[in-house]
Amino acid sequence: MEERYEPAVVEKAAQQFWNSARSFAAQEDAARDKYYCLSMFPYPSGRCHMGHVRNYTIGDVLSRFMRMNGRNVLQPMGWDAFGLPAENAAMANHVPPAKWTRDNIAYMRMQLQSLGLAIDWSRELATCDPSYYRWNQWLFLRMLESGVAYRRTGVVNWDPVDQTVLANEQVIDGRGWRTGALVEKREIPMYYLNITRYGDELLEALDGLPGWPERVKTMQANWIGRSTGCEIAFPHADDTRAALASGAGTTGGTLKVFTTRADTLFGATFMAVAAEHPIALAAGARDPALQGFIDECRRGSTMEADVATMEKKGRPTGLHVLHPFTGRKLPVWVANYVLMGYGEGAVMGVPAHDERDFAFASQHGLPIETVVRSKTGAYESVVAPWIDAYGERGITVNSGEFDGLEFEPAVDAIAAALERRGLGRKRIQFRLRDWGISRQRYWGCPIPLIHCASCGVVPVPDAQLPVVLPEDLVPDGSGNPLARSAAFLDCACPRCGSPARRETDTMDTFVDSSWYFLRFASADSTEAMIDARADYWLPVDQYIGGIEHAILHLLYSRFWTRVMRDLGLTKVTEPFSNLLTQGMVLNDIFYSQPAEGRRVFYNPADVDSEEVDGQKRWFHEDSSGKRTPIVHDGLGTMSKSKNNGVDPQSLVEKYGADTARLFMMFTAPPEQSLEWSDDGVLGSYRFIRRLWTAVHAHVAAGGPVPRAAVAGCVGALNGLQKTLRRAAHQTLAKVTDDIGRRRTFNTAIAAVMELLNAVGRFEDRSPAGRAVVQEALEIAVMGLSPMIPHVTHVLWRELGHAVALIDEPWRAADAGALLQDEVVMVVQVNGKLRGEIRVAVDADEATVRSAALANADVQRFVAGGTPRKIVVVPRKLVNVVV
RNA sequence: GCCGACGUGGUGGAAUUGGUAGACACACUAGCUUGAGGGGCUAGCGCCGUAAGGCGUGGGAGUUCGAGUCUCCCCGUCGGCACCA
Numbered sequence: 001m002e003e004r005y006e007p008a009v010v011e012k013a014a015q016q017f018w019n020s021a022r023s024f025a026a027q028e029d030a031a032r033d034k035y036y037c038l039s040m041f042p043y044p045s046g047r048c049h050m051g052h053v054r055n056y057t058i059g060d061v062l063s064r065f066m067r068m069n070g071r072n073v074l075q076p077m078g079w080d081a082f083g084l085p086a087e088n089a090a091m092a093n094h095v096p097p098a099k100w101t102r103d104n105i106a107y108m109r110m111q112l113q114s115l116g117l118a119i120d121w122s123r124e125l126a127t128c129d130p131s132y133y134r135w136n137q138w139l140f141l142r143m144l145e146s147g148v149a150y151r152r153t154g155v156v157n158w159d160p161v162d163q164t165v166l167a168n169e170q171v172i173d174g175r176g177w178r179t180g181a182l183v184e185k186r187e188i189p190m191y192y193l194n195i196t197r198y199g200d201e202l203l204e205a206l207d208g209l210p211g212w213p214e215r216v217k218t219m220q221a222n223w224i225g226r227s228t229g230c231e232i233a234f235p236h237a238d239d240t241r242a243a244l245a246s247g248a249g250t251t252g253g254t255l256k257v258f259t260t261r262a263d264t265l266f267g268a269t270f271m272a273v274a275a276e277h278p279i280a281l282a283a284g285a286r287d288p289a290l291q292g293f294i295d296e297c298r299r300g301s302t303m304e305a306d307v308a309t310m311e312k313k314g315r316p317t318g319l320h321v322l323h324p325f326t327g328r329k330l331p332v333w334v335a336n337y338v339l340m341g342y343g344e345g346a347v348m349g350v351p352a353h354d355e356r357d358f359a360f361a362s363q364h365g366l367p368i369e370t371v372v373r374s375k376t377g378a379y380e381s382v383v384a385p386w387i388d389a390y391g392e393r394g395i396t397v398n399s400g401e402f403d404g405l406e407f408e409p410a411v412d413a414i415a416a417a418l419e420r421r422g423l424g425r426k427r428i429q430f431r432l433r434d435w436g437i438s439r440q441r442y443w444g445c446p447i448p449l450i451h452c453a454s455c456g457v458v459p460v461p462d463a464q465l466p467v468v469l470p471e472d473l474v475p476d477g478s479g480n481p482l483a484r485s486a487a488f489l490d491c492a493c494p495r496c497g498s499p500a501r502r503e504t505d506t507m508d509t510f511v512d513s514s515w516y517f518l519r520f521a522s523a524d525s526t527e528a529m530i531d532a533r534a535d536y537w538l539p540v541d542q543y544i545g546g547i548e549h550a551i552l553h554l555l556y557s558r559f560w561t562r563v564m565r566d567l568g569l570t571k572v573t574e575p576f577s578n579l580l581t582q583g584m585v586l587n588d589i590f591y592s593q594p595a596e597g598r599r600v601f602y603n604p605a606d607v608d609s610e611e612v613d614g615q616k617r618w619f620h621e622d623s624s625g626k627r628t629p630i631v632h633d634g635l636g637t638m639s640k641s642k643n644n645g646v647d648p649q650s651l652v653e654k655y656g657a658d659t660a661r662l663f664m665m666f667t668a669p670p671e672q673s674l675e676w677s678d679d680g681v682l683g684s685y686r687f688i689r690r691l692w693t694a695v696h697a698h699v700a701a702g703g704p705v706p707r708a709a710v711a712g713c714v715g716a717l718n719g720l721q722k723t724l725r726r727a728a729h730q731t732l733a734k735v736t737d738d739i740g741r742r743r744t745f746n747t748a749i750a751a752v753m754e755l756l757n758a759v760g761r762f763e764d765r766s767p768a769g770r771a772v773v774q775e776a777l778e779i780a781v782m783g784l785s786p787m788i789p790h791v792t793h794v795l796w797r798e799l800g801h802a803v804a805l806i807d808e809p810w811r812a813a814d815a816g817a818l819l820q821d822e823v824v825m826v827v828q829v830n831g832k833l834r835g836e837i838r839v840a841v842d843a844d845e846a847t848v849r850s851a852a853l854a855n856a857d858v859q860r861f862v863a864g865g866t867p868r869k870i871v872v873v874p875r876k877l878v879n880v881v882v
Numbered sequence: 883g884c885c886g887a888c889g890u891g892g893u894g895g896a897a898u899u900g901g902u903a904g905a906c907a908c909a910c911u912a913g914c915u916u917g918a919g920g921g922g923c924u925a926g927c928g929c930c931g932u933a934a935g936g937c938g939u940g941g942g943a944g945u946u947c948g949a950g951u952c953u954c955c956c957c958g959u960c961g962g963c964a965c966c967a
Contacts, residue, residue, distance in 0.1 A: 548961055551964085641966060666895090687907085744896095
């Protein structure tokens, strides 16, 4: 055995063994329990960062652990290969997105392989391969047939200078990121998937997912946001009716709203509608000032966070509706915080009992009328000046025949009365909205439709799938290059044969990632989207990915799997049995903002700082010595777009993959977010080297001790030998529990470090002593092997084993080795630690009490007082209360 | 703004079911080693205090014999908010 640990040599040898033995090629085997372990596939951004190392090492630790525990493990890998960054890179470098993407995949595949992951690479897929995305298209057509997919208009960000649709990420402070032009909202036709149809099921099924973190289930439940409320119709007053009849031509006679607080209906003093609402449009047509306000509302962001934080603005339309019970005329306002896409595009304003309505009414001098009082308090007749809205549920007042009711009876009574008049009813409403999948972008899966002048929108026949995306186009930032590609556009109408045009919109990349986990089970199938092998492997037993996917990706995947189930393609309903949400790896974000054009992000490694008047300033100095002042924008997830990733490659080259893996697993538990720092990498490296040295010293001193010889001397160990053996088996039990149940790899590693420290202090070189050391080293090596598979693979051989470590069964701790005769208990006086006692492990409570009271330190603090109470926690603690 | 989480020594973290706060490491300090460069070993290392002891888990209150852990309020940080993935 080499005395020196050489990571490059060790890692090459181990990887060559696994490759030639095909250790990680997964085969369906009905006789064995399968374990499908999946880490979320990466976007091929160019280079891996430490977040990837964390994600894939966690999956690898679990895969290797489960394999050694007898499971038939599948761990595949693929590439989420469509998306916006490829188009941005294409614009910057004048390279087609396809080439950029495939080059990135090649480099990142090499990086992942250098980490020694136990992956079945024969199942690798990329979502930009026609053999993959043809099934997106195929299923989309099935969804159109079943009505799950449908067409309607939706709102997008429009850059008027580039004449192009912008992603939310490309809108910065309301302006296009390249042009700086004020962004406008624009309504265009799009395709939607009817996820709300599955809203109830997606919500209720969360209870059947015990392997998911509570926080994720809570977030999903809140996102779906099922609420019971009332639809209420406010009849148009004469002025509104007249305006609509002459204006937009809309009739219908009422203004509909949805509310969860029908009990406050009598407190409604105004109505607020979205800028795009028919009443707003009709009023705007007659009032240029109002039209100006409506136009202003059209600008600005479509993002909920922006809408929720922007200044609330509104203007009166001059039109009115009638209260459904009192007939009172209520003014209709246009408000920028009411969005057409949510609910009915209109809300009733109840300032006394809603924060936002209160702020709006206060600002515009609208009446505020109390209709709910608290259950406990007296009637709170609140007169001006108002302090705040009373938003709690209470007892109705000033509500005519509905006075004196609690929340639920009030809602029920009001809903029933509305229904009798034909002006409303109870209704269930979801916060969840249907999923718009159309993207006006090139680098995505083409939507398989054809536009024909005579037949309209015609689906591409299955036999003509896939609609292949041309891979040689280079986007330039203005519009979709597909729309300028005659080779793509021109086709014949499948129905009438006349010349027609292809749809140029592509699909949201969330479509690609909503079913890849199913495809891995039948990755080579050319005949079908998935086949019977999916029923063997699915559901995914352990899914691992960043907490940032807690809602969208996971919800879309749950939805998509149900659609496939309902089409008879799979028996699976829930795709992921257990979910581990990995915490984000954070790093500083730095950018400079030129007077014109887009922000430039700087990697933290390229940023310097100085103190000026006690204030820290950041700057970037280029090779010519020119300094650019830089803004520090806090901490954020490592990403390509923020240019704050740390490439693991230099770490791997310097210390080896095992050190990189060990460090990421040791530095924090997996679910916790982590501020990147490489302090401590060296410590992980030194630990591996200590492990190597310990095995080397043991083997050099007389060779490995065979297993039979170890077993032979267990019955006749002396005290110190027994103690080390107990420590070894306690470590094994803890490592098994920490990996298998708790998923706290950091504490598993710490436990092995302690064991190795104990081995280092153990100086007994007798045959029995060497046998105990052999066993302790085997436990250390096996226990760490899921984390540092390469070095442990080699060390296992050196410890005298012919079978490769990855093919060994995981050992169980010997219960006999764990037994103890005595325990140390701590004694508190009034809750403060005062002493220790040593008692037999099975001592009864009376013995423990008297031992505690007899302790000299305890007596000093009891100081003649009488114990009022003595609390005994068996085998742990005694608390004497004086 | 809304939804979800997190906050413990100089640093990363440990404390698994309400029961010894700081395991295991990093950094630092001192010493040893005639293998100078990220070497090895030993010792020290929460704060105040000579000590006895006191204080201490973002801040404030509460429940309990006992709170890092449970409850309430506040502050800060991170993730998500539907076209980044």
